[in-house]
Amino acid sequence: MAIPQSVVVPPTRAAVFLVGTIAEGGERTVRDLLQNLAGVIRTVAFRAPGDGLVCVAGVGSEAWGRLFPGGPRPRELHPFKELDGPAGHRAPATPGDLLFHIRAQRMDLCFELARQVTDHLGDAVTVVDEVHGFKYFDERDLLGFVDGSENPTGPTADAAVYIGDEDPLFQGGSYVIVQKYLHDLAAWTALPTPEQEKAIGRHKFSNVEFPDDVKAPNAHIAVNTVVENGVQRQIVRENMPFGAVGSGEFGTYFIGYARTPAVTERMLDKMFLGDPPGNTDRILDFSTAVTGCLFFVPSVDFLNAVTVGGSDAGSLGVGSLKDT
Ligand code: HEM
Structure with a gap:
């Protein structure tokens, strides 16, 4: 199996989420950074061993074709599917x-790496969304609930997120969906705690899950339980709260990794459209998605093998790709 990027790591206290668009003619600079990313991460991480600095890079569907023209595509890479x-x-x-999903126990490390990454990219990339996330009291989101407890860990997490034999050229890769949510915190806090607990499906203070026969069908965790052929399909989430008190912005940055985007998309369908139709996620009555993107996360081996090439024609040292 190819060496994956550091997707599955223990939760961290801080994160920076950078989403960028590539300027026309910026492809070469981006390939150069992707090929050198491991070294850029080491430059910062080595100065603070033990603080868990990691960075995962993902590439969008249209950008893939621009960065690696004529090369193979990850089988399931496509644009984010909008839902109404x-x-x-x-x-x-x-x-x-x-x-760029940058995580560490300390924000200064995340910030420094974000700075070095954007320095390398220069005018080749415009950052269109930048979120600095923090962990809030005992792993809670800004709705006040512990977020992340049902994440798979260890080999179960690896099996949920890393591509295997189903796409041999892209083994060790993953798909990631991100969405930035803003909460109507005034409306949420006006909701009595038992109603909030009903919306999530867990007790707020103890984090204990409601029994299935008590859980409301539109509770967030009921809606997001996807079972196919008797097997629960899982994703790995590393959501982070973010906000700005002066402007009253309170949010959750959702990030979900999976070896196929179909699982996360199924969850989104259930949340936004409802299954059965109309059984939409109660959390959405207080949370608005303002962004939505899907990226492919290549393996480390894949990134190391990227050939920087000329200004408009990249290549990969993997598989049967043309080398320009
Ligand atoms: C407003 C944004 C969101 C917030 C505040 C939020 C919060 C939470 C919380 C508090 C839990 C319960 C504890 C846990 O297991 O983590 C949870 C569970 C979960 N959430 Fe979210 N979430 C959000 C968006 C999403 C989205 C967009 C998805 C999927 C596309 C998702 C998928 C899941 C899954 C799979 C679980 C675990 C369900 C289970 O097996 O019990 N969440 N979330």
């Missing part, structure tokens, strides 16, 4: 050619 739910819940698709 019957209850007025929208999941918009927004621009995004590149994602």
